[in-house]
Amino acid sequence: MLKQSIAKMRECISYFRNYLVNLAFKLGKWRYLPILVILIIGITLPYLLGTVQVSYSIPNGGVIKEINVKVYNDSGCSISLPSIDWGLLEAGSSKNRTIYVKNNGNSPLMLTLSASNWIPSNAANYITLTWDYDRQPLNPNQFIKVVLMLVISPAIRGISSFTFDITVIGKG
Numbered sequence: 001m002l003k004q005s006i007a008k009m010r011e012c013i014s015y016f017r018n019y020l021v022n023l024a025f026k027l028g029k030w031r032y033l034p035i036l037v038i039l040i041i042g043i044t045l046p047y048l049l050g051t052v053q054v055s056y057s058i059p060n061g062g063v064i065k066e067i068n069v070k071v072y073n074d075s076g077c078s079i080s081l082p083s084i085d086w087g088l089l090e091a092g093s094s095k096n097r098t099i100y101v102k103n104n105g106n107s108p109l110m111l112t113l114s115a116s117n118w119i120p121s122n123a124a125n126y127i128t129l130t131w132d133y134d135r136q137p138l139n140p141n142q143f144i145k146v147v148l149m150l151v152i153s154p155a156i157r158g159i160s161s162f163t164f165d166i167t168v169i170g171k172g
Contacts, residue, residue, distance in 0.1 A: 068105040069138075069170035077102045077143050084148070084166070092154035101133075101168055102143035109138045109170035113148075118164045126156035129166065138170070 073079040118124040
C-alpha cells in the first residue's frame with residue numbers, strides 16, 4: 001500500500017513538472033526557468049516529505065503502582081475506623097488503642113504515623129502519640145495489628161479537651 005502511494009505521488013509530481021516545463025517552452029520565456037524550477041521544488045518537496053511515513057506499533061501494557069492504606073477496627077478488616085475516642089484521660093496517664101492497617105494497593109509499603117491539626121494547638125506540647133509498628137514492609141492485601149499509645153504529660157495544664165488528626169501514611 002505504501003509503495004503504491006509513493007508511486008502514485010511520484011507520477012503526479014512528474015506529470016506536473018513536465019506540464020510546467022512544456023508551458024515554459026510554449027511561452028518561450030526561458031528567463032522564468034529558474035523560477036519554475038524553484039516552484040517545482042517548492043511544490044513537490046513538501047508532498048514527498050509529508051507523504052513518506054513509516055510507522056511501527058509496539059503493543060505494551062503495565063501496572064500502575066497504587067498506594068492505598070486503610071485503617072480498620074477489627075482483624076477481619078471489615079469495620080473501618082473513622083475516629084478514635086480516647087475517653088477520659090488524666091495528667092501523667094496513657095491509653096492504648098489497637099488498630100489494623102491494611103495495604104489495599106498493589107505494591108509493598110512502609111508506614112509512618114503523624115499527628116496534626118491539634119486543637120488547642122498547645123496540646124501537642126503535652127500529648128504524645130506513638131505506635132508499635134516495627135517498620136516491616138506491608139505487602140499488598142496484607143494487614144497488621146498496630147497499637148497506638150497516647151501519653152499525657154504530667155505537666156499538662158489548662159487543657160480540658162483536645163482533638164487532632166491521626167494520619168497513617170504508606171510509602172512504597
